[in-house]
Amino acid sequence: MNPEEPHSAECHNGNDLRKFRWTCIAVLSVLFLQYVLMACLYEEPYPALMLPGFRGSSVYQSEKIVINRCDIVFVDENAKEFQVSLNKLLEDFPQSHRGTIKTNFFKPPAERRRPLSAGMQKIVDVTGKILIGFQARQTPRDSPEHLASLRTWFQNRAIKIFPESRMTQVKLRWYQSIYHVGDSRHELSRTPLPSWAISLN
Helix, strand or coil, X not given: CCCCHHHHHHHHHHHHHHHHHHHHHHHHHHHHHHHHHHHHHHCCCCCCCCCCCCCCCCCEECCEEEEEEEEEEEEECCCCEEEECHHHHCCCCCHHXXXXXXXXXXXXXXXXXXXXXXXXXXXXXXXXXXXXXXXXXXXXXXXXXXXXXXXXXXXXXXXXXXXXXXXXXXXXXXXXXXXXXXXXXXXXXXXXXCCEEEECC
């Protein structure tokens, strides 16, 4: 056995360790520099992807932004109206869930019903047999049970938000707002959509 072999192995391991250390230092230095640049230049203290602009879809139509909105208005026994923001009404729910709740529960029943095609209905039926509870999720939102539950929920929210007043009705006024892509602060037009009034008596 060559007596120099153990010494050569130790030198080799030492070089690898030094390379590893310098690599870690370099990576950490680059990350720190990136953090400083992002925080100073973009006011975002984290790495971000800068994606190219695109026309998009859904709410973007012909260089305009089309959004369906809803005004939530409570009416007291003197016919006085009080508008409540969605965030205030749904403050007990996470922010990420509020838009979905508004879309699925606050639209008029006729607007929420979407008949399924024969092929899609078969997929739903098969999925319901595989995934327990899926069929329960498919229960029509305009069923008497759902409507009674929604009415009770609004009654409780009215009591909590307006403890000194007696609310008799809540109006969910839907409308479509159109904005220009380059200026989303100024509304170009507003079109009323089917709305919904729920008695709280």
